Amino acid sequence: MDPPSKKSPGAPRGRSPQPHRPPPRPPSSEAVEEAVRRALAEDLGQGDLTSAACVPQGLRARAVLLARAEGRVAGLVVYARVFEVCDPACEVELLVPEGATVGAGERLATVVGDARALLAAERSALNFVQHLSGIATSSARAVALCRPHAEVFDTRKTTPGLRALEKYAVRCGGARNHRFGLFDEIMIKDNHVDLAGRPLEELCVQARRSAEGVRVTVEARDEAEALAAARGGADVVMLDNMDPAAMAELCPRVRAAASALDRERAVEIEASGGVDETTIAAVAASGVDRISIGALTHSAPALDLAVELEAVE
Known part of the structure; x- marks a missing residue:
């Protein structure tokens, strides 16, 4: 990437050194x-x-x-x-x-x-x-607020034309990027399920076969969909708009369903929807591996x- 300035960034003046952290990957x-x-x-x-x-x-x-x-x-x-x-x-x-x-x-x-x-x-x-x-x-x-239980991810809810810069800002804050667009990961959401008119487990299997090597995330609206996604081989099962108590009960079942399919495979469980600063700590402690928050970029x-x-x- 072209250097942004004529001089290298210096250390903050008049402040004690900050803890070392790897520099965020810059935008192109x-x-x-x-x-x-x-x-x-x-x-x-x-x-x-x-x-x-x-x-x-x-x-x-x-x-x-x-x-x-x-x-x-x-x-x-x-x-x-x-x-x-x-x-x-x-x-x-x-x-x-x-x-x-x-x-x-x-x-x-x-x-x-x-x-x-x-x-x-x-x-x-x-x-x-x-x-x-x-x-x-x-x-x-x-x-x-999530430490040490879960990692924080962004979403595609970004300002049109500024996604690369906004996702860079997320990295500067220590959070992680979800998929960049529709082209780099499969995410089966409620609209896909409703329009396809087929069982969710079957859709997961088809998605894995259609794009070998591409991660498959599945949005689950309830326990039945979460377990179907795990049985279908989803890499990430996204629990959408569930309260922390429900997620705490469901997480072991999702992992057990994934393990029954393949003992060597570990599914990731993600919480999404309705997460804010008043609920995020409880969500992180529920047993999920990651939390995606659209408000990081849109609000x-x-x-x-x-x-x-x-x-x-």
């Missing part, structure tokens, strides 16, 4: 570039009329990205790229790594360049990093960040 440079170009075309259009009228041509400035609230940072790679597109000669310094936990008042990045270009980039850059950091913060909170509030600009010599 193509995904970043496409999102940035589209955002600037939408916001900048034919040019920034206000800056052209008010800001002297050739003036240089510094933009400082500040955190106004505690949270988990994601999207600095996109933030930097917005400024670089507007001013290829700008100097970007990232002061914290992606996935870092930051506190209110902390400086996250600086950009020095043409003042008009910085103003043209400011809003689009800030929109990206606030939105993605909000997703990372929500993901980190969910992961903390995460933006992290409160700000950009301050000042003229420089």
Whole structure:
């Protein structure tokens, strides 16, 4: 991936070192570039009329990205790229790594360049990093509430055109990605079952045969469907909108049904639907292996960040 800045990200200033964690896998440079170009075309259009009228041509400035609230940072790679597109000669310094936990008042990045270009980039850059950091913060909170029982996964409930970036933000928060799209995993849901008009166990077997080597997840609305999915060889049995007590009773039965089919095979059990911060700990302790939460991407509030600009010599 192309480097997002002219300087390597530095350590946070004035803060104690954070626990080591592997850096999240970055989004592709193509995904970043496409999102940035589209955002600037939408916001900048034919040019920034206000800056052209008010800001002297050739003036240089510094933009400082500040955190106004505690949270988990994601999207600095996109933030930097917005400024670089507007001013290829700008100097970007990232002061914290992606996935870092930051506190209110902390400086996250600086950009020095043409003042008009910085103003043209400011809003689009800030929109990206606030939105993605909000997703990372929500993901980190969910992961903390689930420890040590279950892993947290996202869903396909993402903003159209931003899935790669939003799933990256989920990784920055320490959660994991579910399938990226319809093409990389089979997931048999209620609509498939209702439209197919065939027994669920039979659909599972057919799915496994039709795409050998591809994981098969099955959404189960009740105990009967969960057991049918396990008997049909599903890799993941998703318990949809069930309360923690019901899942605690059902998990051993699902594992037993899967074991009866193949003693060497371990099925994963996933909870989905209706999970929020008030219920997630109980769901995680019910015996499931993983929890998928659509709200990580479709409802995460933006992290409160700000950009301050000042003229420089």
